[in-house]
Structures are given as C-alpha cells and as structure tokens.
Amino acid sequence: MTTWGPALAGDGTTFRLWAPDRDRVTLEIAGCDAVPMTRDPEGWFEATASVGAGARYRFRLADDLTVPDPAARAQDGGVHGWSVVVDHDAYAWRTPEWRGRPWEEMVIQEVHVGTLGGFAGVADNLPAIAALGITAIELMPVNAFGGTRNWGYDGVLPYAPAESYGTPDALKALVDRAHELGLAVFLDVVYNHFGPDGNYLGAYAQGFFNADVDTPWGGAVAVDQAPVHRFFVENALMWLNEYRFDGLRFDAVHAIGNDDFLDAMAIELRAKTEGRHVHLVLENEGNDADRLHPAAFDAQWNDDFHNVLHVLLTGETSAYYADFSDRPAERLARCLSEGFIYQGEGSPNHDGKPRGKPSAHLAPTAFVAFLQNHDQIGNRAMGERLTLLADRQKLRAATALLLLGPQIPLLFMGDEQGSETPFLFFTDFHDELADAVREGRRKEFAKFAAFADPEARKAIPDPNAHATFHQSRAQPGPDAAAWQDLYRTLLKIRHDAIIPRLRGTTSLGAEAIGEGAVVARWQMGDGAILTIALNLGEPIAFPEIDAVPIFAEGEPGHTGSVAVWLKS
Template sequence: MTWGARYADGRTEFRLWAPDRDTVMLELDGDDAIAMTRDGEGWFSAEADVAPGTRYRFRLDADLAVPDPASRAQSGGVHGWSVVVDPEAYRWRSDGWRGRPWEELVIQELHVGTLGGFASVADALPGLADLGITAIELMPVNAFGGTRNWGYDGVLPYAPAESYGTPKDLKAMVDRAHDLGLAVLLDVVYNHFGPDGNYLGAYASDFFDGEVDTPWGGAVAVEREPVRRFFVDNALMWLRDYRFDGLRFDAVHAIADDAFLDAMAAEIRAAITDRPVHLVLENEGNDADRLAPAHYDAQWNDDFHNVLHVLLTGETSAYYADFADRPAERLARCLGEGFIYQGEGSPNHDGKPRGKPSAHLPPTAFVAFLQNHDQIGNRALGERLTVIADLQKLRAATALLLLGPQIPLLFMGDETGSRSPFLFFTDFHDDLADAVREGRRKEFAKFAAFADPEAREAIPDPNALATFERSRAEAGPDGDEWRALYRELLAIRHREIVPRLRGAVAIGADAIGSGAVVARWRMGDGAVLTIALNLGDENVTFPETDILFANGDAGAPGSVRVGLDQ
C-alpha cells in the first residue's frame, strides 16, 4: 500500500504523497507531533507505536491540518481526524462464500442513508432475498461533506461515511448479505472529488490535470503513478477487506483513459482469483471495446432505459431527444444488439458520433434498468415511473426487464410500486449550499415547465433535511400487487432464464408497431426465448409461442407475452 495508515503487529506506518510540500508533520491526538521523512518523489512517511482507534492527521503548516486522503475511517467528518483501522480485526461468519456467477444476478440499487445506515440495510436484506433478488448495489458509501449525500460528492474514497456506520458495521452488512446468498456490489467514483473537504490540491496539485475539466470539477491525473495507485488500491481494498463481490465504476467517460481502465481491471482480476469479481462500467461513450472477458463484465445500458422512458412517458426533451424518433425500432436494436448508438451522431451530443458496434457482445454484457438513482433523482421533482407512466404499460416493461437476457437492475422501491420521489440531496452550508441550490434551479431553466422563475422555486432545496426525508422509498398503495408481480417474474427468471443465459445470442428483434416490439434469443441450451410487448396505443399482432408469462390481452396496448420454445 502506498497511501494511508497501515497497522501491523502493534505499529502503524503512515504515508502521504505531498510533492508540493517540503515538510509535513504527523499529528497524533493527545501526543507529540512527528516529523515525517520526505523522499525524492514527494512521499512522506513515518512510523509510530499506535493502535487501531488512534486519531491522526497531517499538519501542512501552522494554519492547515488535513485528514488522510486514504483514511480508513473518520472522526468528526471529512474536516476532522482520521482514525487508524486494523483491516484484519473483523471476524467473518461467511467464510464459505464464493460469490455468484454474473448470469445469476438480479441487482437492486439502494442508497444506504435513506434506509438508515449499514445496520438497517442488513435488516432489510432477508426480504430482498426472499423476493428473488440476488445482489444489491450500494450507491457510493465513501465519506462526503455533511451527513447526507448521494455519495458522488465524496472526498475520502477509503473511509465509509460516519453517518452510515463504522467499517465494522459495513463488514457486518456484507457478511449478512453473503449469509443470505446475496452478492454485494459497490458504486465507486474515480473521476472527480466533491467540493467540500477535498484538500489534495493543497499539497498534491499534480493529482489533478489542470488542462481537463469534468462536469463536476478538475479531472484526476490517472496517468501519474501515485494517482493510479490511489484508485487501484482503493478498488482492491473494497474487494479484499470488505469482501465486496464487484464494483460499478461511475462515469468512466470523464476519466477518458482506456489504458488506465484496462490496467486496473487486469490488476484486480490477477489479485482476486478465489471467487467471481464483477466489474461494471458507466460509460456514456458506449465503448464496446472495454466489455471483454479480460476487462469488464458489463456496462449500464442507458440506451435501454432512455428508449423505454420515451415509450412509457412520451417525454422527448433533453437527452430523450436522442430516442424520440422511431422509438420502437430503437428498442428493437437495443434488444437485438445491445447499444442503440453504435457510432451514429445523436442530437443531444451536437450530432457527434457516439458508441461502437456491440452486436457481437452477449446480452449479459449489458445491465438493463427502468429506473436508477440518476434517472429518478436527476428529474427536478424526482418522480418515479409509477407517477408519470401508464401502470399497465409499466408492468409490461417490467416483464421485459426481468425476463429478458440482459442483467436486470432495480431501484429501491420498484418492487413495492413506490411513489415516493427520490430527490437530489446534499448537506452543504453557507456559500456552497447557495451555489448548489441555485445551480440546480438554473439547470432546469431550459425546460418549459421551469422556464418561469416562480416555477423553479418549487424545485426542492437539495440542502433541506425535508428533501432527504422525502426520498425514503415508501411502498405504494398497490404495493402488494407489485411485490406479487416481481415475485412471479423473478421465480420464472431463476427457473427458466438464468440456467440458459450462458451462451445466449440474439437472433432477431423487430418493431411491429409504433410502440411494439418482438425480440428473440437462442439460449445456451438451444431453446428460443421470445418477448413481445406493446407499449403503444394501437393493437398489434403478437407471434404464437409457448407461454412463460402473459399480461393483458395479446397485442393490446400494455400487453406482453414471453415464450420459451424448446
């Protein structure tokens, strides 16, 4: 390990890369400060006879003491003291856990904070496992400014957020999941740091690329070895110390360094060989080249969501404009080939080409979803599809999601028909709070519904506690009906679809109406899976097939037929 505090055999070694500084002092809470030794590359190191639980920080000058950027735990928030942690102290119960194959995963994305912390998530896991969900994916849990946040504004990537619980609590949650047969994935952010509590620029300006910006701030300079090591070691920490089953890498298009991405995947796969480790990308570029067995298992398929959102809601503004024209044909391409945009220009990207050919990839190289944190929370009012879509058509789309061969991802509350919003929330203060609030309202000024300044005042204040509280997923009034539907569909998936997924290939997908599609796949055992659904407003004719699942009158608006011919 090149960053942070490493405890072993009663002593702790501390390391910090601070090339902009000539001197750094290690401050131990309640003890004398220790001068750290600097090498020629800007690495400072020191050792001390201190035990886990010791609080420490780095003194840069008389006016500035900073936490360890690789802190394993914090005391007093991201501006407070770092805490020495023994990563080997936790005694695991689930030592026999050897993971789940990728094809078996049905993933539910969840936000730890709105559920009440790591211990509360652990309490909710039996219900998810009983329903047929086989994996959970945590939105980022690393330390961020304040007590509530989506996690993508994190500044200490190694430290679980204090408001969620301790490192021990997180390990106990993972342990409980594994006891129940649930894999656990973690969303990690390696493309930027949040605005509150990021001190790296004060002592390691070379951590960032001064000539490149992301939408969220300065780009990280992953081509530099200390920076690359910081993130690769972070990934390995979550997988080794916390026994996560996989990672979802946020917005890697903002990293824009394929060599780094490939090298990181290769190192992870070489380091962990005793169980499956699932590596998933979010990549706006639809880069099929990264989706190879030696690299990444899959990519979140925004194209799947976007075209279905157009068909379910009729919305065509902003990025939905890319899917407004011939949406049924676009959905057919998505089901048959993976990505919809495979090098074509798109209106939302100023006509610039986006994506690469993906038809050669297996369906399981794509994570499909109808909702996730972004697609709900980035709406001004955080509405779910249960509020803005026809419910009969939403049930048909749910059957497509859960019985199709792409890997399905749900968002917390989907399974109970939740109508609670999921809003964008933060816990910033003073000028930063004002900037975030006004920036969010300005962002939506381009939408007709919020063109009037008074209308924009209705957009919830991200920093208000009420905005966070409203984002807890409560079951909808028809929650029992939704849960029964999910239970039925997931039972069919695990019985009939999952055993046949390995080796599945698409063999044709066509639009059969303005909002209707039929798609077929030859499964790994030779059986043919057929899904026909009508999300339009006119009747169509569905093909004949042996029925696995059906809802609605065949070919009527909102109907779906799923068949398996052997």
C-alpha cells in the same frame, strides 16, 4: 505493500502522504507528540509511530492548515476531522467460504444506504430482498462526504465509510449478512471526481488533477500519474478484499478519459481476486464496447435501454430523451438485438457527434438494463418515479421485459413496492456552498419549459433541506402488494427458466411491429428459443408463436401487453 494509507504492524503504524507540492509535513496524533515526516524525491512523506488501531491522526501542512489522510480508513468528526487507524483483520467473518455468484445469476437492486438508516438498516432489509428473488444489492457510494447526508456522489475520502452510515465493521457485517442470505453485494465507486466539501488534495498535490482536461466537476483526475493510479486501484482492492464486496460499479468512466488506466485496473483486480466471482461493471456514456470483454469488465449500464423505454412509457422527448424520440420502437428493437442503440451514429444531444461502438457481437449479459436508477430519478427536478409518470399497465409490461429479457436486470429500491415517493438530489452543505448548490441546481432546469420562469424554479426542492432527504425514503405505493406479486412471479420465472439457460445466449434479431411494439428472439445457451413481444403503443397483432407462453400480461397485442415464449 500498499502505497496509500496507514500500514498497521505489530510494533506501530507507518503513515504516508503524497504531498509533492510541500517541503514539510508533520504527523499529528491525538494525545501524542507531533512527528516530523521524511520526504523522498517523489514527494512521499513517511513517519512511523508506536500506535495502533483506534489512533486518531492528521497531517499538518502549515501553522493554519491540517488535513485528513486522503486514504483514511475511517474518520472521527467528519471529513474535516481526525483520521482513524483501522485494523481490517480484526473483524471475524461469519461467511469465510463465500466465493460469490456467477454473473448470469445477477438480479440487482440499487439502494441508498442513508435513506435506509445506515449499514444496519440495510442489513435489516436484506431478508425481504432475498425472499423476493433478487440476488444482489448495489450500494450507492458509501465513502465519506461533507455533512451527514448526501445522495452519494459528493464523496471526498474514498477509503473511509461515511460516519453517519456506521463503522467499517458495521459495513462488513452488512456484507456478511448478505452473503449468509446468498446475496452478492456490489459497491458504486466514484473515481472521476471529488466532492466540493473536504477535498484538500489541491492544497498539497495539484498534480492529482489534470487542469487541461475539463469535466463537469473541474479538472480530470490525473490517472496517468503513478501515485494517482495507485490511489484508485488500491481503493478498489480494499473494497473487494478487505470488505469482500462481490463487485464494483465504476461511475461515469467517460469523465476519466483514460482507457489504459481502466484496462490495467481491471486486469490487476482480476489477478488479485482470483478464485472468486468478482464482477466489474462500467457506467460509460461513450458506449465503448471495447472495454467489455472477459479480461476487463463484465458489463456496462445500458442507458440506451432506459432512455428509449422512458420515451415509450412517458412520451417525454426533452434533453437527452431527444436522442430516442424518433422511431423509438425501432430503436428498442436494436437495443434488444444488439445491446447499444448508439453504435457510432451522430447523437442530437451530443451536437451530432458520433457516440458508441458496434456491440452486436457482445453477449446480452454484457448489458445491465433498468427502467429506473438513482440518476434517472434523482436528476429530475422533482425526483418523480415512473409510477407517477407512466400508465400502470404499460409499466407492468415493461417490467416483464426487463426481468425476463436476457440482459442483466437492475431495479431501484422501491420499484418492487410500486413506490410513488420521490428520490431527490440531497446534500448537507452549509453557508456559501449551500447557496451555490441550491441555486446551481435550479439553474440546471432553466432550459426546461416547466421551469423557464424563475418563480417556477423556486418549487425545486432545496438539496440542503432535511425534508428533501426525508422525502427520498422509499415508501410502499398504494398498490404495493400487486407490484410485489408481479415481481415475485417474474423473478421465479427468471430463476427457473431464464438463468439456467443464460450462459451462451445469442440474439436472433428483433424488429418493430408497430409504432410502440417490438418482438425480439434469442437462442439460449441450451438451444431453446426465447421470444418476447411487447406493445406500448396502439393495438397491434402479436405474431403467432408455436409455443405456450411462460408469461403474459394484458390482452395480447393491446396497449400495455407483453407475451413471453420459451420453446425448447
């Protein structure tokens, strides 16, 4: 039996709420009499009513306060409205035999559901995504948030798909359509914080949060408390089993600060999805290699890969890029050879404190590599993509490294079309909260030289303006066809020559051969040797390799060139 959320049975529905700070809670069901709930010693309230799927309900805590179910499977009227009972067994799956795809086959594209027109809009885009050679999509968070649009990380009801995106069945239909096309589907889940609009947990369960542990969003979630632990684990199981997602990406787990919780969750998720290819991926600023083993998590987003390549492509060295400004080619070589760049060294951006753990023993596939993602674009003041920040030829060469290297590649929607439209931070807050978010966003960038002047900061788009959301819809760039040809070519090579050999791949080392140039080698699972030489700096001679390149871009050794050899 699950702990959180309504339990639908043949003769009615049982409703539960953990409200340890309250003595009385009343269940209200639209069109029915209110039902007093029974409290147990641990603060759980329970009541059963003769209603089924489609019933709208909420919890009354006081004469002037009603709240939605924090584990509602759907909402009617937004995050402040009625919760809705959902029958997850009612959807007729078209792909009941789907068991997923092995991790080595993953080429992932991250997408934002809202900018693509909701769940149905994403489904319409899937045939083109699959035809290009992408094998998985990763949805940015889809759970309910305040308003009708949000960039994804201000959710407050983790179990309920956002109404503006579509119904629970529409989300299932999206997953179903992806599986028909051979695409795996990942979901980004946020278990480290709640958004500012519609989070009522503090009104009846202050113990859900640990006020003594600070995060950028307030007190940390108290996952050491059994009800809180179950809240998130049951949520993950819902997405994997009731919606049949093929994997989850766990946002910023360093802000959770509890490795025991992460490991226990991973073990339970593995046990309860046995027989399927289910993949669990972390975002962890701490570069904690200990979490990356088969019983726990498949991989971690490798920010180090992005950060050092961003320095090499753009020359930017402010903020966290300062950690990668010194000897960037050597740092890239370490990334290609060992995974993480920071493996316990002091980091300037972290006040010289050590960051990371040794990672050279891990397989290259334990790292998800990317040139762009929602964070690295959306956290920029103006949301610029690399197509506007980097030399085109250099970006093409870096794209080849991404797609032909043995780390698991992640793309951001629009990359494959050379999109030049921004992806901005956008919300749909109102009144005082809207003002606070707008001004807070602008103050964030006061430390950057370009926005030191208050007048300059006024140019930063208002997150709450509808235009900010509209501008974030990825549009094809002026040379979209050339970018699509490049991606199609590279992905065909990856599928034909790299993926079949990827399992069992080990590094043979990498080295800087110039200020912006590296060469890296790997022994593939079948014994073949993969070599990649990349130059994003001044012209330099590439090494002589006794093999015919399987791909080359640019004049060998010149700025913006890459060559890839595979010798059996």
